[in-house]
Amino acid sequence: xxxxxxxxxxxxxxxxxxxxxxxxxxxxxxxxxxxxxxxxxxxxxxxxxxxxxxxxxxxxxxxxxxxxxxxxxxxxxxxxxxxxxxxxxxxxxxxxxxxxxxxxxxxxxxxxxxxxxxxxxxxxxxxxxxxxxxxxxxxxxxxxxxxxxxxxxxxxxxxxxxxxxxxxxxxxxxxxxxxxxxxxxxxxxxxxxxxxxxxxxxxxxxxxxxxxxxxxxxxxxxxxxxxxxxxxxxxxxxxxxxxxxxxxxxxxxxxxxxxxxxxxxxxxxxxxxxxxxxxxxxxxxxxxxxxxxxxxxxxxxxxxxxxxxxxxxxxxxxxxxxxxxxxxxxxxxxxxxxxxxxxxxxxxxxxxxxxxxxxxxxxxxxxxxxxxxxxxxxxxxxxxxxxxxxxxxxxxxxxxxxxxxxxxxxxxxxxxxxxxxxxxxxxxxxxxxxxxxxxxxxxxxxxxxxxxxxxxxxxxxxxxxxxxxxxxxxxxxxxxxxxxxxxxxxxxxxxxxxxxxxxxxxxxxxxxxxxxxxxxxxxxxxxxxxxxxxxxxxxxxxxxxxxxxxx
Amino acid sequence: xxxxxxxxxxxxxxxxxxxxxxxxxxxxxxxxxxxxxxxxxxxxxxxxxxxxxxxxxxxxxxxxxxxxxxxxxxxxxxxxxxxxxxxxxxxxxxxxxxxxxxxxxxxxxxxxxxxxxxxxxxxxxxxxxxxxxxxxxxxxxxxxxxxxxxxxxxxxxxxxxxxxxxx
Amino acid sequence: xxxxxxxxxxxxxxxxxxxxxxxxxxxxxxxxxxxxxxxxxxxxxxxxxxxxxxxxxxxxxxxxxxxxxxxxxxxxxxxxxxxxxxxxxxxxxxxxxxxxxxxxxxxxxxxxxxxxxxxx
Numbered sequence: 001x002x003x004x005x006x007x008x009x010x011x012x013x014x015x016x017x018x019x020x021x022x023x024x025x026x027x028x029x030x031x032x033x034x035x036x037x038x039x040x041x042x043x044x045x046x047x048x049x050x051x052x053x054x055x056x057x058x059x060x061x062x063x064x065x066x067x068x069x070x071x072x073x074x075x076x077x078x079x080x081x082x083x084x085x086x087x088x089x090x091x092x093x094x095x096x097x098x099x100x101x102x103x104x105x106x107x108x109x110x111x112x113x114x115x116x117x118x119x120x121x122x123x124x125x126x127x128x129x130x131x132x133x134x135x136x137x138x139x140x141x142x143x144x145x146x147x148x149x150x151x152x153x154x155x156x157x158x159x160x161x162x163x164x165x166x167x168x169x170x171x172x173x174x175x176x177x178x179x180x181x182x183x184x185x186x187x188x189x190x191x192x193x194x195x196x197x198x199x200x201x202x203x204x205x206x207x208x209x210x211x212x213x214x215x216x217x218x219x220x221x222x223x224x225x226x227x228x229x230x231x232x233x234x235x236x237x238x239x240x241x242x243x244x245x246x247x248x249x250x251x252x253x254x255x256x257x258x259x260x261x262x263x264x265x266x267x268x269x270x271x272x273x274x275x276x277x278x279x280x281x282x283x284x285x286x287x288x289x290x291x292x293x294x295x296x297x298x299x300x301x302x303x304x305x306x307x308x309x310x311x312x313x314x315x316x317x318x319x320x321x322x323x324x325x326x327x328x329x330x331x332x333x334x335x336x337x338x339x340x341x342x343x344x345x346x347x348x349x350x351x352x353x354x355x356x357x358x359x360x361x362x363x364x365x366x367x368x369x370x371x372x373x374x375x376x377x378x379x380x381x382x383x384x385x386x387x388x389x390x391x392x393x394x395x396x397x398x399x400x401x402x403x404x405x406x407x408x409x410x411x412x413x414x415x416x417x418x419x420x421x422x423x424x425x426x427x428x429x430x431x432x433x434x435x436x437x438x439x440x441x442x443x444x445x446x447x448x449x450x451x452x453x454x455x456x457x458x459x460x461x462x463x464x465x466x467x468x469x470x471x472x473x474x475x476x477x478x479x480x481x482x483x484x485x486x487x488x489x490x491x492x493x494x495x496x497x498x499x500x501x502x503x504x505x506x507x508x509x510x511x512x513x514x515x516x517x518x519x520x521x522x523x524x525x526x527x528x529x530x531x532x533x534x535x536x537x538x539x540x541x542x543x544x545x546x547x548x549x550x551x
Numbered sequence: 552x553x554x555x556x557x558x559x560x561x562x563x564x565x566x567x568x569x570x571x572x573x574x575x576x577x578x579x580x581x582x583x584x585x586x587x588x589x590x591x592x593x594x595x596x597x598x599x600x601x602x603x604x605x606x607x608x609x610x611x612x613x614x615x616x617x618x619x620x621x622x623x624x625x626x627x628x629x630x631x632x633x634x635x636x637x638x639x640x641x642x643x644x645x646x647x648x649x650x651x652x653x654x655x656x657x658x659x660x661x662x663x664x665x666x667x668x669x670x671x672x673x674x675x676x677x678x679x680x681x682x683x684x685x686x687x688x689x690x691x692x693x694x695x696x697x698x699x700x701x702x703x704x705x706x707x708x709x710x711x712x713x714x715x716x717x718x
Numbered sequence: 719x720x721x722x723x724x725x726x727x728x729x730x731x732x733x734x735x736x737x738x739x740x741x742x743x744x745x746x747x748x749x750x751x752x753x754x755x756x757x758x759x760x761x762x763x764x765x766x767x768x769x770x771x772x773x774x775x776x777x778x779x780x781x782x783x784x785x786x787x788x789x790x791x792x793x794x795x796x797x798x799x800x801x802x803x804x805x806x807x808x809x810x811x812x813x814x815x816x817x818x819x820x821x822x823x824x825x826x827x828x829x830x831x832x833x834x835x836x837x838x
Contacts, residue, residue: 007699007711014697022666027727029769035683038636039666047772049796050807051730080806095806097729121636151701151711157673158645158704161638238642243611273650277703284712346802417792418800425791428802480791 001062001369002147002291004112012109015116015155019043020102027099042160044090044118045101048419052096055118056108060128060146060170061089061372065359068370070111072355078104083355085340085348087412087463088125088167089372090118094419116154121162123153123234127169127178130371133292134381136329138172140189140197144289145170145226148280152227159234163241164249166234170199179374179490181205181213182466184251185233190220197223203233203263204255207460211496212252217264224285228278232271236263295367295382300332304385316401317392319441323403325388334385336366338378338395339402339410343435346428347413348376350400357398365391374463374490375412375451377405408450408517409435412463416456416473417480423456425473425480425506430454433510438517447517450530453488466490468531469516470497471509482509484546486516486539489531500539501547515545555658556687558677563687563694568680570606570627572660585629588613591621599624608660611639615647622653630676632661641674648675648705668693675705719779719786720757721747722764723796724771732796732808733771735760740771742808744797745785745815750776780822785815787822794819 004012019039026036040046044055056071063071071091075083078100079093086092096104108114117124128146132138149168153159159166169178172189180186186202198220205214221229237251240258255263311318326335338358341347350358358378362370365387366380373379383391395401404410411434414420416427431454438444453467464470470485481503488497504512517530519541524533534542555568570583575590579598585606586595598605599621606627609615618628628647630640640659647653658678659671665685672694679690700708721744722735733740734747741747750757757776764774777793779786788794798819799807809816 005715007714011697011699011701011711014699018693018696027769033727033768033772035664047725047730049792050732050799080803094800099728121638154701155670155697156702157670157700158641159638160670161636161641161667163638235642235645239639243637243639280712281716283716287715417795418802423792426795426801428800432802 001064001143002288008112008151009109011154012112012114012116015043015114016102016105016109019105023098023102038120040098040101041119042117042122043101043105044115045096045098046119046421048094048415048421049417050419051094052098052101053419054093054096054101054104054115055086056083056091056093056113056115057118057125058090058113058372059150060126060132060143061130061374062128062132062143063370063372064368065363065370067111067113068355068359068362070107070113072352072359074104074107075352075355081353082349082351084346084415085350085372085376085378087374087376087414087461088118089127089130089374090125091372092415094415117160119165120160121164121166122160123149123156123162123166123168125167126150126153127167127180127183127374129171129173129177130373130379131173131177131326131335131381132371133294133369134328134333134335135173135175136327137174138189139191140172140223141289141292142170142172142187142189143292144285145187145189145223147288147291148227148285149230152230152280159238162234162238163243164246164251166237166251168230174492176490176492176494177373179463179466179494181494182207182211182463182490183214185230186214187226189223192220192222199223199226201229201233203267204250204252204260205494206250206252207463207465208250209247209458210250210252210256211460211465212256213494213496214252215255215260217255217260217267224282225276225279227280228274228276229267229271231274231278232267235274236266236270240266295369297330297333297382298384300330300384300386302331304332304388307385307388310389314389316396316403317389319445320392320401320403321388323407323445324401324405328382332385334383334388336380336383336388336391337373337405338380338400339404340377340400341404341410341431341435342399342402343404343409343439344432345399347411347431350378351398354398354400357394357400361391361394375410377410403441404444406449406451407444408438408447408452408513409444410451411435412451412453412467414455414462416454416462420456422459423473424458424475425456425482427454427456427462427471427473430471430473430482430506430509434513437510437514447521448529450517450520451490452513453490463490464488465496466494467497468529468534469513474503476503480506482506484509484512484516486542487531487534493531498539500543504546512546516542519545553680556679556681556685556690557656558672558694563691565687570604572608572629583626585627588617595621606656606658609640609643611637611643615643615651619651622647622651622655625653625655627656627658627678628653629658629660632659632663635662635664635667641670644671644674644676645705665689665693669697673700673704673706673708719781720750720752720776721779721786721788722750722757722760722774722776723747723793724764724774727768727770727772730772735764735774738763743811743815744788744808744819749779749786752778782822783818785818787819794822 169183201218202214371379413427413431417423455462466488485497583604
């Protein structure tokens with residue numbers, strides 16, 4: 001993975017010192033809360049319901065074991081011994097003291113980490129394919145471009161006071177694991193006719209109050225022109241995006257208001273003015289690319305006898321293999337998904353002890369490489385099949401071997417009203433209740449891929465719009481109610497879910513999910529996922545199952 | 552007259568501003584002037600022909616490109632930040648410096664806070680009407696806090712990628 | 719009935735107004751009748767304490783057994799802690815006033831305050 005050089009480290013150190021000074025001035029009363037708030041937000045520090053929350057950036061969701069151990073240590077020293085992985089592949093500490101934050105940032109800097117631009121109206125952490133460098137189906141390593149974007153966007157002098165936040169996703173595989181089409185910019189790597197690298201550029205997707213599957217504004221942008229093009233998009237947005245209404249300030253609203261063609265025309269005009277001055281030199285891309293050079297893989301047989309034997313003898317392992325292991329590009333290796341969705345646990349939470357175990361396993365068996373997914377799970381992308389059983393046993397010891405990746409209990413949930421100052425309703429306990437209902441693993445596997453995503457407010461941090469089943473917490477006359485949406489997808493077949501009917505009270509939600517699942521089980525044809533059946537039948541039978549009693 | 556922080560020779564100093572900001576329906580006073588774009592469009596040519604020192608104040612929703620034919624004769628372009636988080640002035644400054652080749656004073660007016668000084672300087676601002684009472688020393692401290700930058704901008708900083716290549 | 723709450727500047731913890739001081743437990747907070755001018759007066763005083771607390775505001779309460787509970791879920795959760803981690807936050811201390819809050823019924827209006835999400 002990318003290693004910081006002196007320049008990267010000094011940039012971080014200077015930023016950290018700057019924030020320490022800002023905190024000092026706030027505590028000394030030299031600046032007001034109104035003045036301080038945007039400054040702390042630029043460093044990911046929120047004031048939530050019970051305490052400050054610090055959002056630590058995990059650039060493109062990539063960590064090494066040293067970094068994960070440091071997060072564990074910070075969790076133990078400054079929080080309550082845990083952290084919360086988010087749908088932006090970041091890590092949030094929920095019980096932070098303002099006066100500790102400068103020390104925490106210094107601690108993060110010792111492992112080349114920071115909280116820069118994890119909030120504020122700036123370019124946020126880039127989302128990349130968590131299987132980058134491990135999956136056979138990618139045509140390039142998206143981390144190369146993600147790291148270049150990280151640097152380009154960090155402390156950007158012109159684009160740090162945008163109309164609203166700005167999120168970029170990048171994937172280089174046909175299977176989209178980044179939700180690229182619901183980002184402000186989605187970059188999908190493509191090969192041109194001559195084999196040259198480029199990107200399909202999607203601009204103006206998003207969730208929140210106005211969910212939109214983003215349109216393509218460039219079918220093929222040559223890769224070496226990426227940065228001038230990003231500059232053009234950001235400048236058009238910075239100058240013309242709405243600033244009068246925060247709910248209409250994202251770039252998706254500008255793209256819709258202008259129309260895709262006119263927006264693309266304005267960007268092209270700006271792009272022509274910028275010219276090649278806006279591009280990164282090929283040598284810098286090459287330098288970054290070298291940092292992500294393919295790992296040294298052993299030449300291994302396709303089959304691992306030890307692996308096959310363990311699978312035959314250990315049924316729990318066999319189940320784990322079925323659900324949590326994914327094919328690796330090299331034979332004899334596998335990708336191991338680690339679920340942070342233990343039944344009844346808080347989605348995305350990991351204790352300091354769990355983080356340390358994952359760090360140890362990554363170091364011993366996983367080439368020191370750990371990924372965070374936007375579905376709030378972790379990944380060990382390079383594990384030898386020979387070692388998979390030992391990894392499984394290590395994970396199981398600390399409750400991290402839940403075999404439910406992509407299943408009904410692998411639920412995304414935002415922190416919701418249990419923590420968040422913006423939330424209308426709780427999300428976590430809804431997720432916990434559904435997971436308990438579907439605790440039976442045989443049934444869960446029979447149901448197959450089913451993505452449930454829960455947000456505690458319309459800001460949609462829980463990605464409910466793109467859940468196969470989405471659940472949105474709303475406030476109805478003072479009580480927590482939940483609106484169901486069906487048919488969303490954040491994958492390559494991206495779609496925004498449709499509202500099924502009136503919102504349900506909290507104690508009816510899990511029953512409703514159960515009924516939806518039962519309709520699917522009755523209606524499905526061979527090899528159909530929940531989403532496929534729904535798309536074939538339409539939502540009528542599902543609606544009838546949930547609301548039929550009311551007629 | 553208000554205090555102005557000016558960048559000069561790598562440092563910052565304060566001076567009393569000798570430009571007057573003219574309200575649209577006010578008669579044109581003597582001395583150096585900063586007009587709104589609208590007022591400039593009616594009275595600018597005449598004043599410039601008289602050899603007066605004239606500046607124009609650009610609001611965030613106005614295009615600096617509209618000033619293109621006049622730029623060589625303008626003493627000041629004042630970019631207005633009605634709220635500090637309105638980042639349009641940053642793009643306007645960048646365009647003035649890098650695309651339109653403007654070499655006169657680019658001034659930040661409105662809610663102008665010390666915390667933004669570094670980014671403003673990078674975008675090409677060289678004069679500031681601080682709304683937070685900051686001293687030139689405080690201004691300089693913020694601008695010079697960061698030893699390195701990642702991007703090319705309108706200033707003299709060599710970005711990290713170029714330094715790595717030995718630039 | 720109303721109480722006055724804020725978050726402490728240094729550590730962000732939820733605090734309540736009691737006799738000009740900030741205390742941790744809602745059960746120890748001053749109670750103001752809805753029409754009592756002392757409530758808004760205390761709020762104004764608290765809002766001036768910008769080096770001590772952030773964003774002081776009055777919340778609406780309803781009777782919960784022999785205690786008072788916030789009307790809104792949001793404020794109940796602030797007074798208790800997150801409902802997914804019962805060992806975290808004020809609820810960890812337990813006791814009858816916490817139990818009363820946890821079991822409080824009644825129409826919970828969503829917010830005991832206006833401008834819940836302030837944007838400027």
